[in-house]
Structure formats: C-alpha cells, structure tokens
Amino acid sequence: MATPHLHVQTPLYESFPLSKKAGFPVYMKWENVQPTGSFKIRGIGHLCQKKMLAGGKRVVSSSGGNAGYAAAYAAKRLGLPATIVVPALTPESMRQRMRDLGAEVIVHGKIWNEANVKALEILASTPDAIFLHPFDHPDIWMGHSTMVLEMKEQLPCRPDLIVTCVGGGGILCGMALGLDRVGWQDVPILAMETIGADCFNVSVKAGKAVALPGITSVAKSLGSLIPAPQCMEILKDHKILSEAIPDVEAVKACFSVLHDHSILVEPACGAALAAVYSRVVHRLQEEKQLPSELKCVVVVLCGGRCTTLDDLLKLKKDFDL
Numbered sequence: 048m049a050t051p052h053l054h055v056q057t058p059l060y061e062s063f064p065l066s067k068k069a070g071f072p073v074y075m076k077w078e079n080v081q082p083t084g085s086f087k088i089r090g091i092g093h094l095c096q097k098k099m100l101a102g103g104k105r106v107v108s109s110s111g112g113n114a115g116y117a118a119a120y121a122a123k124r125l126g127l128p129a130t131i132v133v134p135a136l137t138p139e140s141m142r143q144r145m146r147d148l149g150a151e152v153i154v155h156g157k158i159w160n161e162a163n164v165k166a167l168e169i170l171a172s173t174p175d176a177i178f179l180h181p182f183d184h185p186d187i188w189m190g191h192s193t194m195v196l197e198m199k200e201q202l203p204c205r206p207d208l209i210v211t212c213v214g215g216g217g218i219l220c221g222m223a224l225g226l227d228r229v230g231w232q233d234v235p236i237l238a239m240e241t242i243g244a245d246c247f248n249v250s251v252k253a254g255k256a257v258a259l260p261g262i263t264s265v266a267k268s269l270g271s272l273i274p275a276p277q278c279m280e281i282l283k284d285h286k287i288l289s290e291a292i293p294d295v296e297a298v299k300a301c302f303s304v305l306h307d308h309s310i311l312v313e314p315a316c317g318a319a320l321a322a323v324y325s326r327v328v329h330r331l332q333e334e335k336q337l338p339s340e341l342k343c344v345v346v347v348l349c350g351g352r353c354t355t356l357d358d359l360l361k362l363k364k365d366f367d368l
Contacts, residue, residue, distance in 0.1 A: 053092030053121055054081055054193070059201040059345070064307035069323050071341040074202065076194060077348050079312055085350025086191060087117035090217055091179055093190030095121040103177035106130070106150075109166035111159045111270050112141045112353040114181030114217075119150035127177070132166040134158050136267050141353055158262050160272045182217025183275040191221020192228055194347065199229045204343050206234055208328070211347040212319040213238040213247045213289075215271035216278035218349060223281040235286040235337065237328065239318040244269035245291035247278055252289075255279065265294045265362060268315035268353050288336060295366045296321045301359055302368070304348075313354035314362070319346055 058077045065073040078086035091114055095106065106129035108118035115131040122129035129150040133142060135157050142152045155165040159181070170178045180187065198206065209226075213219045219238055226232050240248050243264030250257045256279055262270040281287065297317035303324045304310055304317075312320070322328050323346060331337045 053096065053124055054089045054190070056197050057081060059198060062307065065323055065346075069328070069344070072343055073323055074343065074345045075348055076198065076345055078194070079310065079316065079348045079351045081350070083113070083117045083120045084352030085113040085117065086194065086218060086347070087113045087181070087350070088120060089193055090184075090187030090190035090221060091117040091181075092121045094184055094186040095125065095177060095179055097186055098177035099125055099127065102175060103127075104175040105173060105177065106179060107166055107170045107173060107176045108132070108179040108181065109159065109163040110137070110181045111267055112137050113268055113350055114179070116141060116145055116352055118179045119145040119148040121179075122150065123148045130169060132162045132169065134162040136262070136270065138353065138358070140355060144352070158272065159270055182215035182271070183277070187217050188220040188224050188277070191218055192225035195222060195225025195229055195231070198345060199231075202343060202345070205231065206343045206345045207338060207341045208235050208237060208344045209347065210237045210239060210319050210322045210328070210344065212269060212315050212349050213240055213274070213278075214244065214269035214315065216247060216275040218347070219247070219287070220275060220277045220281060223285045226285065232285065235288060237288045237290065237322055237331070239322050239327070240269055240289075240291045241266040241294050241297050241314065241318050242291050243294065246271055247274045248289045248291040250274055250279065251282070266297055266314035266318055268313060268350075269318065288331060290322070290327050292318060292321050292325060292327065295368070296325045298359070298362045298366055299368060300324045302363065310348070310351070311354065311356060311359070312348055312351040315353070316349045316351060319349065322346065
C-alpha cells in the first residue's frame with residue numbers, strides 16, 4: 048500500500064541580514080514552511096505511516112501544540128480518526144486548527160506532561176490505536192534526521208555549527224542521528240532553550256536527566272518537564288553545547304527575523320535565532336568552545352504555527368520592547 052509523503056523538502060539559503068550582523072555566513076533552514084508550519088511533521092508523519100502500515104487504525108497523541116497539529120495533519124492525510132490531548136497552555140487558536148483537520152481535541156492538565164498521562168489512558172482503552180509521542184521515539188528521530196540529509200545536499204560546504212532549539216529533545220536526537228547518517232558526527236550542535244523551559248540545560252549541568260518543577264517560560268512549545276533519555280545518550284558521542292536564555296531575548300529574535308525576512312515565528316524558534324541575534328555564538332567563540340573562525344553556521348527555524356502577530360505584539364508590550 049503506497050502512502051503519501053507528509054513532509055516537504057524545505058528551503059535552505061544564506062540570510063544576508065543575519066550574516067552581516069554576525070560577521071560570518073549564517074544559513075537558515077526554513078522548517079516553518081512545512082505544511083504543518085513546523086519540523087514536527089517529519090518525525091510524526093514518519094512514525095504515523097509506519098504504525099498505520101502495521102495495522103493502526105486511529106491516532107492518539109499528546110502535545111503542547113506543534114506535534115499535535117502534525118499528528119492531526121498526518122491523520123487527515125492518511126484517512127484516520129485522531130484524538131489529541133493538549134494542556135491548558137495550548138492556545139485556543141492552535142486547538143481550533145487541530146479541530147479544523149477533523150481531530151477530537153481534549154484539554155487536560157496545565158502542562159504537556161499531564162496531558163500525556165491522559166493520552167496514555169485513552170490509548171489503553173482504544174484498540175488498534177497509534178500512539179504518536181511528540182518527541183520520544185526512534186522513528187520520530189529518523190524522520191527528523193532528514194533535515195540533515197537535505198542540508199548535505201543544499202549547503203555549499205560542511206557546516207561548522209548547527210543551531211536548534213530543544214524542548215523534549217526530538218529535534219536534537221534527530222539532528223544527531225542525521226549527522227551520523229551523513230558522516231558529520233564531529234559537527235557541533237548548539238541546543239537553545241529559554242529559562243523556565245530549559246529541562247535539557249538543567250539536565251546537562253546536573254549530568255543526568257532532571258525534571259523541572261514547572262514551565263514558566265513564554266516559549267510553551269519547549270514545555271517538557273524532562274528531556275527524552277536519548278538526549279543524555281547523544282552527549283557521549285556528539286559535541287552538544289547547551290545554552291538557556293531569558294524569554295525576552297527569544298521574543299526580540301522573533302521581531303528581528305520578522306524585520307529581516309518578513310517571517311513570523313514563535314518564541315521557541317526565537318530561542319534558536321537568539322544564538323546569533325543575541326551573540327551567544329560569539330560568546331562561545333570567546334570562551335574557546337567554538338572556533339574563532341566560522342565559515343558556515345546553520346540555524347533551524349523550527350516553526351511558527353503556535354503564535355500569531357497579536358501574540359507577539361502582546362509579548363512585546365509585556366517585555367516593554
């Protein structure tokens with residue numbers, strides 16, 4: 048049985064405005080132009096297709112936003128009913144987008160971890176269900192790894208650094224797997240988070256997976272209390288630099304890229320962009336954690352579906368920007 052491709056190859060090109068600000072070439076990988084508005088469809092779509100071919104007949108998922116929308120989209124494309132459990136922090140606009148794709152949306156708990164418990168209860172009572180975890184599954188990482196395969200074909204040279212945000216760790220694990228697949232294991236990854244949604248950064252500092260007491264950041268898409276166990280494993284054979292920034296820097300980066308490229312992204316994506324806009328990369332160079340000369344830096348724009356212009360303007364006012 049043939050199944051359709053659910054994700055698309057996304058553009059990658061140099062951002063001249065950002066290169067000028069940085070003083071080194073910065074390339075953007077535009078995952079925000081996926082059909083679902085984020086990279087999530089790569090892994091979620093891959094896992095959903097495999098599970099359907101194995102006999103799955105209904106989708107059950109939990110999400111703070113982007114993964115749930117990807118699950119609803121995959122179910123719609125594959126002709127499957129879907130139930131998505133979201134926490135109360137998921138914007139109503141995103142919940143409605145899932146409903147518009149035909150998904151049943153259940154709101155449960157304040158944060159994703161609580162919504163996930165409810166999703167697992169539904170799964171246990173639903174025969175032939177496909178459970179789509181938002182980030183913790185090898186097939187999800189395999190789907191996300193295709194970003195790096197595309198980079199290999201699109202970039203003019205081997206990257207000196209890849210910058211991404213990290214929440215629960217799906218994109219980070221996928222990036223590491225992608226580097227393995229193309230023979231770039233020594234290329235460092237800069238994993239960016241916002242303070243208050245920084246479970247990976249806290250865990251790296253502790254040397255083991257640590258759960259946050261709660262999510263206080265405005266970057267709700269990064270809102271997992273604890274990273275996937277695989278995140279700690281990839282630290283053993285990949286160079287992963289972990290940084291957490293204040294919310295205000297992520298929000299500033301959202302407005303900077305809006306000015307430079309007329310693109311609307313959410314604060315989670317702003318966290319990755321802030322690595323350059325807020326000179327985190329430059330500080331790491333000064334600290335000798337990165338080479339003094341960088342010829343090719345890639346920033347992954349993870350997505351923008353979880354925000355609106357009104358949302359960003361409210362944040363701008365809240366932070367007095």
